[in-house]
Amino acid sequence: MSAVWSITKKELVSYFTSPIAYIVIAIFILLSGFFFYSLVWWFNTQAMQMAQNPYYFQQININQMVFAPLFHNLSIILLLMLPVVSMRLFSEEKKMGTEELLFTSPVSVIQIILGKYLAALIVLLAMLVLSAIPTIFTFVHGNPEPVPYLLGYLGLFLLGAAFLALGIFWSALTENQIVSAVLTFGTLLLFWVLSWAAYSARGLWQDVLNYLSFFEHFDGMTKGILDTSDLVYYLSFAFFGLFLTHSVIQFRRWR
Amino acid sequence: MIETEQLTKKYGDLVAIQNLSFRVEEGRIWGLLGPNAAGKTTTMRILTGYLPATSGRASVAGYDVFEQAEAVKQSIGYLPETVPLYPEMTVESYLGFVAEIKKVPAARKKAAVDRAVQIAGLQSVRKRLIRNISRGYKQRTGIAQALIHNPRVVILDEPTIGLDPAQIKEIRDLIKSLKGEHTVMLSTHILAEVKEVCDGVVIINEGKLMASGSLEELARSFSQNDGVYLKLDRADGEVLNLFRQLPGLKEAALDGAEIRLEWPWGQDLRTQVLKLCLDKRLEIREMRSLAMNIEELYLRIVSGGMEQ
Incomplete structure (x- = not known):
């Protein structure tokens, strides 16, 4: 375990001494702040109008009108930005020749992968926590339901964890960081598009495509529904990504 | 190890x-x-x-x-x-x-x-x-x-x-x-x-x-004997004969302007050679080891294709 943590610390030093982590976090906060602000502004004007009518007044729900769309927007931003976080994990080691140091150390490949993945998860956590600060004020000035709010952030974290697992896999395959980012981004888009394909598909195909799509599983969480099948989906996706990373690294050496 | x-x-x-x-x-x-x-x-x-x-x-x-x-x-x-x-x-x-x-x-x-x-x-x-x-x-x-x-x-x-x-x-x-x-x-x-x-x-x-x-x-694997190349102020049969009297010496021969002295591995006749030169008033200009240096060895081994 201490070996995993050593790798994680080293990765965090790399993230936070290069501009990458700062830029990714700053832009994420900026965009999420913008979406949050405009959604709250829109909510206010809607609420003002709806307040005239007692029937509509019952319908006003800050969770559904602000947070659900906010989480959806943030999930797309994560899809665009997390490939940049994961792209360097193995690509850079390979390019710099430092993987030779890692793989000739008495540390297992699994520990190396976990250490790197953990560091990327910490960056993701920093993005989410820092961007969530402004949204806390809705609890001061209003009364949103906490469960859908927290589940939404949990969903974003799980979604991001799955993205990063896919990213680390591509990063193990190439020594070029740009190639790694583009491949991750492309694969993520493909999984996103699956839900569109599901609309036109029928029967079993529709179920399968829907199940594979990232965002179908995310939807429920933003509404405050925690389904174990969604949890299983994200966790198995992340596990599968890390497993493939391990296979790729072993295969490259044993070839 | x-x-x-x-x-x-x-x-x-x-x-x-x-x-x-x-x-x-x-x-x-x-x-x-x-x-x-x-x-x-x-x-x-x-x-x-x-x-x-x-x-x-x-x-x-x-x-x-x-x-x-x-x-x-x-x-x-x-x-x-x-x-x-x-x-x-x-x-x-x-x-x-x-x-x-x-x-x-x-x-x-x-x-x-x-x-x-x-x-x-x-x-x-x-x-x-x-x-x-x-x-x-x-x-x-x-x-x-x-x-x-x-x-x-x-x-x-x-x-x-x-x-x-x-x-x-x-x-x-x-x-x-x-x-x-x-x-x-x-x-x-x-x-x-x-x-x-x-x-x-x-x-x-x-x-x-x-x-x-x-x-x-x-x-050792490349030459049978150890020895020296010696460059003196003169090199002729007379000098060679002087060296041939040294006990333990296997061979003394002229090699261009140099004299090649060989003795079996494990012995070292260099002191005796020096002493002889001093006694007979032969002036030494140069003396170097007969053993191949690493460059020669390497070139012989790599280009000569001799495998062990």
């Missing part, structure tokens, strides 16, 4: 090394010598557990490289051809990180870093970012990294490449100071380095073993 048996590595159809068998004794400095693309780096990568071999056996510090990979990795310090540095770390934090992944206990980590800094002469740059230090210091940091866990075996892939002459000398002195406590294997294609630093060599060419042994053993 390092032993290989019929070691073979193929990349697809390309044979990188073929049936390499050699051994390196404990506490010695051994050179792995060969032209570019001879398979030196591949051999080292197999020994360090970075690459698996296609077939054959290798053991380091008594552990099998394939069966007991973790124990081998624990007992080896390795400097790859491209020095594995993280430019965004300071020298000190980098060495600390390597100490952690080499499983140096946390309580001894600071002492290990201090020791490595001391041995490699990095005191003046230990707080600086690796990005900002010179090429020579980067190379030293690479060597410090290989020594951090006080490994029994140190493997260095071209440790002096790309350095200026003063830095080369410093690194060589550093390597020489490892002798005794560590078993060192270094690859190089600089022959002067072998002569200065190494006790013995393994010479490979195109993946095949051409020769291995101590420098003296190799020199």
Whole structure:
């Protein structure tokens, strides 16, 4: 375990001494702040109008009108930005020749992968926590339901964890960081598009495509529904990504 | 301490090394010598557990490289051809990180870093970012990294490449100071380095073993006798006859303007030769060893294709 943590610390030093982590976090906060602000502004004007009518007044729900769309927007931003976080994990080691140091150390490949993945998860956590600060004020000035709010952030974290697992896999395959980012981004888009394909598909195909799509599983969480099948989906996706990373690294050496 | 048996590595159809068998004794400095693309780096990568071999056996510090990979990795310090540095770390934090992944206990980590800094002469740059230090210091940091866990075996892939002459000398002195406590294997294609630093060599060419042994053993295997070339103020039959009376001498002959004196291995007649010259008032202009120097040896072995 201490070996995993050593790798994680080293990765965090790399993230936070290069501009990458700062830029990714700053832009994420900026965009999420913008979406949050405009959604709250829109909510206010809607609420003002709806307040005239007692029937509509019952319908006003800050969770559904602000947070659900906010989480959806943030999930797309994560899809665009997390490939940049994961792209360097193995690509850079390979390019710099430092993987030779890692793989000739008495540390297992699994520990190396976990250490790197953990560091990327910490960056993701920093993005989410820092961007969530402004949204806390809705609890001061209003009364949103906490469960859908927290589940939404949990969903974003799980979604991001799955993205990063896919990213680390591509990063193990190439020594070029740009190639790694583009491949991750492309694969993520493909999984996103699956839900569109599901609309036109029928029967079993529709179920399968829907199940594979990232965002179908995310939807429920933003509404405050925690389904174990969604949890299983994200966790198995992340596990599968890390497993493939391990296979790729072993295969490259044993070839 | 390092032993290989019929070691073979193929990349697809390309044979990188073929049936390499050699051994390196404990506490010695051994050179792995060969032209570019001879398979030196591949051999080292197999020994360090970075690459698996296609077939054959290798053991380091008594552990099998394939069966007991973790124990081998624990007992080896390795400097790859491209020095594995993280430019965004300071020298000190980098060495600390390597100490952690080499499983140096946390309580001894600071002492290990201090020791490595001391041995490699990095005191003046230990707080600086690796990005900002010179090429020579980067190379030293690479060597410090290989020594951090006080490994029994140190493997260095071209440790002096790309350095200026003063830095080369410093690194060589550093390597020489490892002798005794560590078993060192270094690859190089600089022959002067072998002569200065190494006790013995393994010479490979195109993946095949051409020769291995101590420098003296190799020199012996190429000539039957030891001896000297002597350049005097005169060289004629009369002088030769004087030398022929020396007890133990096997042969005295004219070789151009020089006199070639040969005697069996294990004896040394140089004092007697000098004494004779003084007695007979022969002026010595030059005297050099008959044994082949490393350059001649290497060229004979690599180009002559003589396999052992």
